[in-house]
Amino acid sequence: MPISAIYLNITKCNYVQLFKTSLCLAIPNLQSTRTIIRSTYILQKNILINNNIGSTDSVSAAKKNLISKLNFESESHAAPFCKLPIKSLLQIYKTTKQDQESGCCNNRLYYIASQLKCPPGMLSDRIAKRCFIYSLSFDWLEKSLKVLLDKGVSPDRILRDLWVLKYHHQTIDDRLKRIQDLGIDTLYPWMVRCSEDILNSILGNGQSTKGYIASRLNTSIDTIDEIYAKVPSFTRIRVSKVKHFLDFLFEEGFTIEDILCKPRVLCASQKTVRERLEKLRGLGLKDINLNVLCRSRKDFRKYYESLQTVTKDENKQT
Numbered sequence: 001m002p003i004s005a006i007y008l009n010i011t012k013c014n015y016v017q018l019f020k021t022s023l024c025l026a027i028p029n030l031q032s033t034r035t036i037i038r039s040t041y042i043l044q045k046n047i048l049i050n051n052n053i054g055s056t057d058s059v060s061a062a063k064k065n066l067i068s069k070l071n072f073e074s075e076s077h078a079a080p081f082c083k084l085p086i087k088s089l090l091q092i093y094k095t096t097k098q099d100q101e102s103g104c105c106n107n108r109l110y111y112i113a114s115q116l117k118c119p120p121g122m123l124s125d126r127i128a129k130r131c132f133i134y135s136l137s138f139d140w141l142e143k144s145l146k147v148l149l150d151k152g153v154s155p156d157r158i159l160r161d162l163w164v165l166k167y168h169h170q171t172i173d174d175r176l177k178r179i180q181d182l183g184i185d186t187l188y189p190w191m192v193r194c195s196e197d198i199l200n201s202i203l204g205n206g207q208s209t210k211g212y213i214a215s216r217l218n219t220s221i222d223t224i225d226e227i228y229a230k231v232p233s234f235t236r237i238r239v240s241k242v243k244h245f246l247d248f249l250f251e252e253g254f255t256i257e258d259i260l261c262k263p264r265v266l267c268a269s270q271k272t273v274r275e276r277l278e279k280l281r282g283l284g285l286k287d288i289n290l291n292v293l294c295r296s297r298k299d300f301r302k303y304y305e306s307l308q309t310v311t312k313d314e315n316k317q318t
Contacts, residue, residue: 062086066093071106077120080128088131095134104138115145116155123159130162143169151176153187160250163218164189175199188247190216212239213266216246217256233267245270252277254290262290279304283311 063082066089072078081089096107105111109127113120127133133141147169148158153176158164164172175192179199191199194215214224228234245266249259259265265273273293280288285307292303 063089066090069093070096071100073110073120077109077124080125084128084131092131092134099138102138104142108133108138108141111141112145115149116159118155118159126159126162132166133162136165140168141165144172147172147176148189151180151187152185153189157188157250160255161189161193161218164192167192190218193218209237209239209242213242216242217260219260223260227263231264231267234263237266241270242266248274249290258290262294265290265294268294276300280307283307 063084063086066086067078067081070078070081070093072081081092084092099105099108099111109120109124112127112133113123116123144165144167145158148164149155151173172192176187179187179191195211198211198215210221210224210228213227214221217224246259248270249265276293277288280292283304292300295303
């Protein structure tokens with residue numbers, strides 16, 4: 001068989017056979033053997049590249065097709081969902097179609113946004129990272145949200161802790177009622193999610209700082225153990241300080257993810273963090289990294305002074 005014919009018939013399946021056949025044909029000439037080996041390697045590489053490109057294009061097209069059927073009102077609302085795998089998008093599409101056919105809503109993003117009275121654009125990224133919302137029955141989602149709001153949990157707190165929607169409405173109601181009966185009026189979603197041991201700890205029946213932090217940040221004790229190992233000063237933190245500090249950080253707009261990325265902030269002075277936040281926001285900063293708030297006094301001063309200079313220059317130009 002001519003070598004050209006072998007190349008024309010190349011596929012992933014017969015690549016090995018092609019290599020063997022070409023090698024046999026070239027045995028009388030060592031230089032030809034090297035040329036053929038080089039050629040077959042290049043052909044194989046090109047085939048793999050082309051296959052990968054085709055596969056990527058197919059996945060991309062499938063994603064776009066699914067997302068176009070999810071009733072998003074703008075491209076910015078849909079953008080966070082483009083990062084999800086096909087499997088997740090299929091689940092979201094199936095749920096959205098069922099919700100629409102039953103007259104519940106056109107997309108749960110807009111339903112939750114309407115209940116929490118927040119712009120959909122503020123919620124879309126959070127919802128995309130918590131796909132479980134599209135695996136719940138609509139009845140479950142509706143009742144869980146209603147109980148939380150009826151019990152006085154603020155929409156802003158629910159927005160920052162959407163994991164609470166995984167819990168059955170009766171579980172939410174029972175847990176929050178117990179806490180209210182003890183005279184505690186300010187309610188948080190984590191109070192539903194935490195274990196009985198942690199709840200008893202909060203209510204004064206003992207303390208477990210690690211367990212409390214794990215519950216508030218929706219993570220495992222193992223993760224908190226790693227944090228303790230990296231930041232020895234955590235061993236001196238009490239539940240009462242962590243509670244007030246976390247309440248403060250969430251109220252200021254920081255997320256669970258933000259705090260897990262920079263847990264060292266919990267070892268800082270809440271007063272210092274508050275003062276630094278006020279200074280930075282006084283310069284017009286909106287997106288503030290917790291890392292900045294944890295810097296040494298000297299480093300923060302340098303950072304703040306450099307921002308002041310930039311702000312003054314911008315004001316002169318305008």
